[in-house]
Amino acid sequence: MGALDGKVALITGAARGQGAAEARLFVERGAKVMMTDVLDDEGQQVAAELGDAAAYMRLDVTSEDGWKEVVAATVEKFGKLNVLINNAGIITPVAELHETSLATFQKVTDVNQTGVFLGMREVVEPMKKAGGGSIVNIASIDGLIGMYGAVAYCASKFAVRGMTKVAAIELGKYGIRVNSLHPGGVKTKILDDTGMTEAQAEEAFKAIPLGRIAKSEEMATLAAYLASDDASYSTGSEFIADGGLTAGFALEG
Amino acid sequence: MSNLAGKVALITGAARGQGAAEARLFAERGAKVVITDVLDEEGRQVAADIGDAAHYIHLDVTDENSWAAAVKETVAHFGKLNVLVNNAGIVQVKALVDTSVADYMKVIEINQLGVFLGMRTVAGPMKEAGSGSIINISSIDGLIGMSGGSAYCASKFAVRGMTKVAAMELGPDNIRVNSIHPGGIHTPMITQAGMDESVMKDIFSKVPLGRVGQPEEMATLAAYLASDDSSYSTGSEFIADGGLTAGFSLEH
Numbered sequence: 001m002g003a004l005d006g007k008v009a010l011i012t013g014a015a016r017g018q019g020a021a022e023a024r025l026f027v028e029r030g031a032k033v034m035m036t037d038v039l040d041d042e043g044q045q046v047a048a049e050l051g052d053a054a055a056y057m058r059l060d061v062t063s064e065d066g067w068k069e070v071v072a073a074t075v076e077k078f079g080k081l082n083v084l085i086n087n088a089g090i091i092t093p094v095a096e097l098h099e100t101s102l103a104t105f106q107k108v109t110d111v112n113q114t115g116v117f118l119g120m121r122e123v124v125e126p127m128k129k130a131g132g133g134s135i136v137n138i139a140s141i142d143g144l145i146g147m148y149g150a151v152a153y154c155a156s157k158f159a160v161r162g163m164t165k166v167a168a169i170e171l172g173k174y175g176i177r178v179n180s181l182h183p184g185g186v187k188t189k190i191l192d193d194t195g196m197t198e199a200q201a202e203e204a205f206k207a208i209p210l211g212r213i214a215k216s217e218e219m220a221t222l223a224a225y226l227a228s229d230d231a232s233y234s235t236g237s238e239f240i241a242d243g244g245l246t247a248g249f250a251l252e253g
Numbered sequence: 254m255s256n257l258a259g260k261v262a263l264i265t266g267a268a269r270g271q272g273a274a275e276a277r278l279f280a281e282r283g284a285k286v287v288i289t290d291v292l293d294e295e296g297r298q299v300a301a302d303i304g305d306a307a308h309y310i311h312l313d314v315t316d317e318n319s320w321a322a323a324v325k326e327t328v329a330h331f332g333k334l335n336v337l338v339n340n341a342g343i344v345q346v347k348a349l350v351d352t353s354v355a356d357y358m359k360v361i362e363i364n365q366l367g368v369f370l371g372m373r374t375v376a377g378p379m380k381e382a383g384s385g386s387i388i389n390i391s392s393i394d395g396l397i398g399m400s401g402g403s404a405y406c407a408s409k410f411a412v413r414g415m416t417k418v419a420a421m422e423l424g425p426d427n428i429r430v431n432s433i434h435p436g437g438i439h440t441p442m443i444t445q446a447g448m449d450e451s452v453m454k455d456i457f458s459k460v461p462l463g464r465v466g467q468p469e470e471m472a473t474l475a476a477y478l479a480s481d482d483s484s485y486s487t488g489s490e491f492i493a494d495g496g497l498t499a500g501f502s503l504e505h
Contacts, residue, residue, distance in 0.1 A: 165499040172461025172496050184485070209424025214485040221482035230473035233436070233466040236499025237492035244424050247417040247488025 003228045005030035008078040008130075010070065012036050012061050012119065013088030015043035017188030018138065021216035022085055022223050027053045029224055031083070034074040036061075061088045061115030067122040074126075081126040082133040083227045086116045086160075089138065093195045094149030105152040112156035113163075120167050124176065132175030136226045137164050138219075139180040141242045150194075161238060168236030177235040179226050184242025185213045209244030256480045258283035261331040261382075263323065265289050265314050265371065266341030268296035270440030271390065274468035275338055275475050280306040282476055285331040289323055290341070314341045314367030320374040327378075334378040335385040336479045339368045339412075342390065344446045346401040357404045364408035365415075372419050376428065384427040388478045389416050390471075391432040393494045413490060420488030429487040431478050436494025438466045461496025 009026050013019040015037035023033045027050045036059035037043040047056035055077055059070045074081050089112045092104050116137050127133030142150060143157030161180050168178040185191070185205045187198070196204070205213040222241050225231055240246065262279050266272040268290035276286045280303045288303075289312035290296040300309035308330050312323040327334045342364045347356060368389050379385030394402050395409030413432050420430040437443070437457040439450065457465040474493050477483055492498065 168496045168499045169461050169502055173463060175462075177462070209421045209487055210427070210429075210485065211425060218485040221484075222486070225477045225482065230477060231493070232473075233462065233470040233493040233495050234474070234491075235461055236496040237494070239486075239491065240489035241483070241485040242489070243485050244420045244488040247420045250421055 002030040007031040009083035010034045011085040015039040018216045019087040021220040025220040032078040062110045080130040082130040084123045084135045086119045086137045108152035113159045135178040137180045165236045182240045184245040260284040262336035263287040264338040268292040271468045272340040274472040278472040287327045315362045333382045335382040337375045338388045339371045340390045349403045360404035365411045380426045387430040389432045417488045434492040436497040
């Protein structure tokens with residue numbers, strides 16, 4: 001499958017989890033990938049496995065200068081930039097609103113929300129030059145519904161969903177599409193950060209329609225769809241892969 | 254690209270427009286396709302163009318017996334059924350106060366009852382096939398209102414709602430159910446509603462992507478949802494509207 005032939009993608013948070021799965025699948029489908037993260041060892045390792053079609057650079061998504069450097073380096077190395085996957089994100093241990101410190105709130109907002117704002121802003125020029133592009137912002141089901149104990153996380157993910165629509169309206173005229181991707185429960189390292197064990201996570205997702213937690217690769221395929229020209233008439237919308245979690249509630253067990 | 258290899262898809266309203274585009278793309282990507290419609294001549298022609306990977310069956314989506322027969326013939330012809338695209342639909346633009354019960358029921362029967370019957374009839378064979386994907390073609394009019402669309406919007410919102418219920422009930426059998434919401438697409442359904450190409454172009458030049466969509470751009474989304482690439486998506490809306498529902502702009 002060469003559905004991503006001719007695409008040059010910048011993926012944040014690509015050292016592991018969904019970001020790494022996206023990098024692997026994108027290369028497999030013909031894209032060149034600039035992987036970024038703050039976890040240099042792991043990021044370099046994945047890039048090395050992928051060979052010439054991938055490169056790694058350190059990027060703290062909260063840094064304006066960091067973004068400028070990475071975008072310039074991507075265009076320098078691969079000739080253009082026409083896909084951005086704003087995948088980097090953090091979650092903090094479950095804590096109720098009244099237990100959430102300002103520092104925690106701002107830390108989550110900086111990475112999950114400001115990082116996406118900066119990323120979208122910095123890629124506009126190169127994407128205009130490339131004649132168009134696709135920005136995929138990884139939100140969450142927590143950008144669609146509330147989650148207990150995650151006031152900062154939900155705020156940031158709803159914000160990503162909103163910014164996606166504004167960017168879609170503003171950038172459509174340049175042929176730049178912007179959509180948000182809303183994963184449900186996915187088996188990645190970030191789940192550990194909520195304080196949930198793997199067994200607890202597996203159990204929690206048994207009750208949803210598909211009855212299981214997702215693999216990272218199942219989010220990568222959706223990101224690949226949105227990055228490809230197959231999605232040429234989609235912009236400003238939510239793309240959900242949650243096993244049916246947000247479809248409704250059941251009166252049966 | 255052959256990511257639909259091993260899929261057998263039944264597509265309603267497939268004689269022209271989006272349904273025909275879906276049939277062509279699905280076959281190109283490796284699926285076997287049953288084309289159904291009430292427009293026999295056009296439907297048979299599309300099937301003939303595609304060749305052995307396609308088969309035409311007459312299907313009036315409002316008829317319970319017609320559904321049972323079409324699904325049975327599909328399994329007999331291609332050995333199984335694991336994809337259903339409920340694409341058949343009609344549009345009607347008429348003010349609420351001018352809409353007769355007959356007007357209203359005609360739209361509801363085709364757009365809404367047809368989808369209900371289709372989902373209900375394929376659940377058995379999909380369970381036997383071990384998994385399946387049902388794709389219900391709703392509309393942006395299943396997300397927002399359209400003036401003159403009291404029957405059409407009702408039917409498309411209903412499709413969106415039924416999609417979620419079916420997703421919950423059929424998930425345990427690994428049958429995924431999602432809705433597609435096209436924006437303005439240039440197809441015969443729209444032209445017949447009294448909108449010519451230049452009027453459409455004018456209206457849809459205002460959406461963020463600045464243009465009308467093509468049937469092929471809906472077919473690619475349907476192909477995604479039919480494929481195993483969408484293995485964790487069920488019960489959700491998939492929108493391809495050029496940004497029409499993203500928001501409003503004070504500029505322009």
